[in-house]
Amino acid sequence: MAAQLKETYYGGCPHDCPDTCSMVFEVEDGKLTGVHGNPEHPMTRGGLCVKLDDYEKRHYHPDRVLHPLRRTGPKGSKQFERISWDEALNEVISRWKDIIDEYGTQAIAPYSYLGHQGLIHGLNGGDAFFNRLGATVCERTFCGEGSATAWVLTNGPTSGVDPESFAHSKYIILWGCNSVSTNLHAWHFVKDAKDRGAKLIVIDPYRSRTARQADWHVTIRPGTDGALAMAMIHTIIEENLVDQDYVDNYTVGFKELAERAGTRTPEWAAEITGIPADDIRTLAREYAANNPAAIRIGVAVERNWGGGQAIRAISCLPSLTGAWREVGGGIYQMTFWEHPYKLDVISQPQLIPEGTRVINNLQIGRALTGEMELDPPIMSLMCWNSNPVTQAPEGDKIIKGLEREDLFMVSAEHFISDTAAYADIVLPAAMGAEMEDIILSWGHNYLTYNTKCADLPGEVLSNNEIFNRLAARMGFEEDRFKWSDSECLEHFVDWDSPACEGLSVDYLRENGYARIKIGEPHERAPHKEGNFPTPSGKCEFFSETAANGNFIIAPFRQMYEDMQPGNSEPLDSLPDYVPSKESPQTNPELAGKYPLNIIAPKSHGFLNSCYANMDNKIKRQGEQFVMLSEADAGERGISEGDPVRVFNDRGAFEVVAKVTDDVNPGLVVSSLGYWRQLNNGTANVVSSADFADMGHAPRVFDSLVQVGRVA
Numbered sequence: 061m062a063a064q065l066k067e068t069y070y071g072g073c074p075h076d077c078p079d080t081c082s083m084v085f086e087v088e089d090g091k092l093t094g095v096h097g098n099p100e101h102p103m104t105r106g107g108l109c110v111k112l113d114d115y116e117k118r119h120y121h122p123d124r125v126l127h128p129l130r131r132t133g134p135k136g137s138k139q140f141e142r143i144s145w146d147e148a149l150n151e152v153i154s155r156w157k158d159i160i161d162e163y164g165t166q167a168i169a170p171y172s173y174l175g176h177q178g179l180i181h182g183l184n185g186g187d188a189f190f191n192r193l194g195a196t197v198c199e200r201t202f203c204g205e206g207s208a209t210a211w212v213l214t215n216g217p218t219s220g221v222d223p224e225s226f227a228h229s230k231y232i233i234l235w236g237c238n239s240v241s242t243n244l245h246a247w248h249f250v251k252d253a254k255d256r257g258a259k260l261i262v263i264d265p266y267r268s269r270t271a272r273q274a275d276w277h278v279t280i281r282p283g284t285d286g287a288l289a290m291a292m293i294h295t296i297i298e299e300n301l302v303d304q305d306y307v308d309n310y311t312v313g314f315k316e317l318a319e320r321a322g323t324r325t326p327e328w329a330a331e332i333t334g335i336p337a338d339d340i341r342t343l344a345r346e347y348a349a350n351n352p353a354a355i356r357i358g359v360a361v362e363r364n365w366g367g368g369q370a371i372r373a374i375s376c377l378p379s380l381t382g383a384w385r386e387v388g389g390g391i392y393q394m395t396f397w398e399h400p401y402k403l404d405v406i407s408q409p410q411l412i413p414e415g416t417r418v419i420n421n422l423q424i425g426r427a428l429t430g431e432m433e434l435d436p437p438i439m440s441l442m443c444w445n446s447n448p449v450t451q452a453p454e455g456d457k458i459i460k461g462l463e464r465e466d467l468f469m470v471s472a473e474h475f476i477s478d479t480a481a482y483a484d485i486v487l488p489a490a491m492g493a494e495m496e497d498i499i500l501s502w503g504h505n506y507l508t509y510n511t512k513c514a515d516l517p518g519e520v521l522s523n524n525e526i527f528n529r530l531a532a533r534m535g536f537e538e539d540r541f542k543w544s545d546s547e548c549l550e551h552f553v554d555w556d557s558p559a560c561e562g563l564s565v566d567y568l569r570e571n572g573y574a575r576i577k578i579g580e581p582h583e584r585a586p587h588k589e590g591n592f593p594t595p596s597g598k599c600e601f602f603s604e605t606a607a608n609g610n611f612i613i614a615p616f617r618q619m620y621e622d623m624q625p626g627n628s629e630p631l632d633s634l635p636d637y638v639p640s641k642e643s644p645q646t647n648p649e650l651a652g653k654y655p656l657n658i659i660a661p662k663s664h665g666f667l668n669s670c671y672a673n674m675d676n677k678i679k680r681q682g683e684q685f686v687m688l689s690e691a692d693a694g695e696r697g698i699s700e701g702d703p704v705r706v707f708n709d710r711g712a713f714e715v716v717a718k719v720t721d722d723v724n725p726g727l728v729v730s731s732l733g734y735w736r737q738l739n740n741g742t743a744n745v746v747s748s749a750d751f752a753d754m755g756h757a758p759r760v761f762d763s764l765v766q767v768g769r770v771a
């Protein structure tokens with residue numbers, strides 16, 4: 061018998077993760093049979109995370125949606141009948157045309173995020189269609205918009221220090237980043253540096269997997285990073301640890317910053333952060349003394365009312381000490397700022413009719429339930445690449461909105477997620493190995509190619525094909541709606557830019573990945589001599605832009621610059637500590653009723669809510685939990701493994717208690733991603749949809765709850 065033919069192709073992990081791994085797909089008879097990390101890729105290094113190790117199982121999971129479906133039972137009941145693509149698309153278009161006739165085009169709202177991270181099928185893939193339709197614009201600020209705003213105000217749109225350059229660092233601060241779980245392949249470089257003697261500091265309210273590996277875990281109260289950073293600035297200035305030459309040449313506003321930081325003493329910050337004043341001094345001294353020093357900002361810091369201001373303060377640190385001077389010194393927020401994507405070609409913002417409204421994805425519950433006054437109301441929602449029922453705050457409100465009988469809801473999905481469960485029409489979407497794309501990254505400086513190498517199971521279609529078909533039925537004639545995936549790739553990257561010198565789609569097809577030409581990690585020191593892409597060309601401790609309020613919020617995820625609500629709201633010209641809205645220290649009245657701060661960061665075993673419906677992944681991740689200290693558990697008569705209820709005025713969910721000294725008294729830690737349909741509620745029912753101070757960022761960790769034993 062002839063040996064079975066196993067073919068291999070380059071893949072790119074399409075998940076919403078900084079790693080964007082280069083992978084190798086194994087395919088037999090048009091079916092994905094295995095996957096492993098590309099050993100040649102400098103970051104992936106042949107390894108994948110626990111989510112992706114059996115990626116093929118996700119492709120052929122028995123629950124995967126393979127055909128278009130129409131709802132037959134009550135909303136949320138998950139009762140559907142199979143229909144044809146023609147029936148599905150006809151129904152969508154005819155319902156939309158009726159809605160447009162009665163309410164206008166803005167009564168239709170798209171809803172999507174980074175469920176797929178490709179240039180074609182990802183974040184902005186459906187924008188052109190909905191912009192042409194004249195639908196409400198979806199402002200997407202789930203992740204990083206507060207920190208992006210703060211970053212751009214301070215350092216400009218720079219990729220900052222390269223994650224791979226961390227191998228050269230002598231002092232590394234992971235600030236609100238659980239790298240071992242959420243950014244595994246950057247962790248290798250931190251580990252390399254550590255093996256060479258670098259000291260690793262992790263600043264996190266609880267002992268995360270990453271904090272366990274630190275030389276020093278700095279335990280901070282959530283939402284108080286601004287106070288810590290300001291006190292570090294205070295100490296660096298007071299103790300003459302400033303690189304005065306760097307400050308004089310490459311920064312603006314040192315005098316004003318020094319004045320502001322004058323009263324932000326370590327003793328002042330100790331009261332706020334819970335970190336002893338001597339520790340704050342030691343941290344500042346060590347950071348200033350050990351060059352090259354590198355900081356990685358995680359996304360969690362932005363999730364409190366003062367999150368943006370905190371990130372501005374943190375972003376000043378490397379310029380104060382001159383950490384930027386050497387390879388492996390500096391800071392990064394996200395890496396994509398210098399990547400050559402043509403977002404305007406992808407999204408076609410010029411098609412948006414003047415005066416079109418913007419609705420933010422975090423506040424979809426308020427928008428759907430009428431709490432937010434809208435004229436016209438949202439009468440149809442199309443959701444793809446996102447699962448707001450578990451991922452967005454005020455989860456109960458979102459469900460109430462999705463239950464509206466008069467709402468026509470369309471979902472393009474792989475599974476009947478908690479959100480797709482409410483759809484009137486479900487469209488079966490293609491998965492990773494079934495579509496060509498270039499996957500963007502916000503955690504390294506490579507373009508990553510994904511080959512279409514597996515057959516499309518059932519009747520699934522790629523996101524791009526779904527939007528092209530919808531566009532054809534709406535009679536949209538623009539070329540953009542006719543491009544194949546390969547044509548899209550030619551158009552969506554600026555191949556003529558210096559960043560793409562010598563690169564092409566064909567190069568990527570042959571090699572799987574390519575480093576963007578912004579310098580090699582072992583020699584790149586991007587701000588050695590200033591060169592900050594800010595209005596002044598310097599690192600702006602003092603920001604006139606902020607003071608004028610004339611800047612773009614949500615700078616990357618939402619590119620429609622003229623339409624930014626809040627564009628003209630002036631901010632503080634300097635960074636500072638801004639207290640949270642909900643914490644025992646800042647809101648004692650609310651804390652009387654709900655005394656515990658809750659954070660619910662990313663799980664180790666799921667990727668946001670992806671994989672949280674797969675038995676083997678649930679087994680590894682464990683059942684939904686809340687971690688609480690022995691003191692808080694004891695006070696409430698709670699023991700390890702007890703069922704408990706976590707609640708506040710916004711909602712309640714039930715989980716098992718983990719009693720542990722990994723969290724301090726006053727803090728409880730739950731985890732993101734668990735499916736509501738498989739659990740008794742999820743963490744986002746207790747979080748608020750109010751924005752943080754910048755970039756319309758989520759305020760989901762700025763939240764007080766009570767925990768009680770379930771009788």
Ligand SMILES: Nc1nc2c(c(=O)[nH]1)N[C@H]1C(S)=C(S)[C@@H](COP(=O)(O)OP(=O)(O)OC[C@H]3O[C@@H](n4cnc5c(=O)[nH]c(N)nc54)[C@H](O)[C@@H]3O)O[C@H]1N2
Pocket residue numbers: 076077078203235236237238239241242243263264265266268280281282283284285357358359360361364659661662663664665666667668669733761
């Ligand atoms: N395994 C896994 N990996 C993922 C994801 C996943 O769901 N699972 N999701 C992906 C996505 S979308 C993203 S954005 C990234 C995010 O990855 P990270 O940047 O690591 O973000 P989080 O996991 O939200 O939070 C990181 C840490 O910040 C801590 N933290 C919470 N509040 C505060 C605070 O006020 N101050 C400080 N200093 N720390 C705080 C949390 O306890 C947590 O340990 O991970 C990506 N990778």
Ligand SMILES: Nc1nc2c(c(=O)[nH]1)N[C@H]1C(S)=C(S)[C@@H](COP(=O)(O)OP(=O)(O)OC[C@H]3O[C@@H](n4cnc5c(=O)[nH]c(N)nc54)[C@H](O)[C@@H]3O)O[C@H]1N2
Pocket residue numbers: 076173174175176181202203204359444445446447448451452472473474475477489490491492523660661662667668669670732743744747760
């Ligand atoms: N409490 C709390 N809430 C949070 C966070 C937190 O740390 N704590 N983190 C926030 C962050 S950082 C983020 S990024 C958001 C993430 O929030 P979401 O983007 O909503 O994340 P997912 O749950 O992974 O939803 C992605 C969905 O897209 C689907 N999908 C994947 N690929 C495709 C495709 O190719 N086509 C189609 N049609 N569908 C596809 C998946 O099946 C999945 O249901 O959550 C935010 N919410």
Ligand SMILES: [Mo]
Pocket residue numbers: 076202203359
């Ligand atoms: Mo995210």
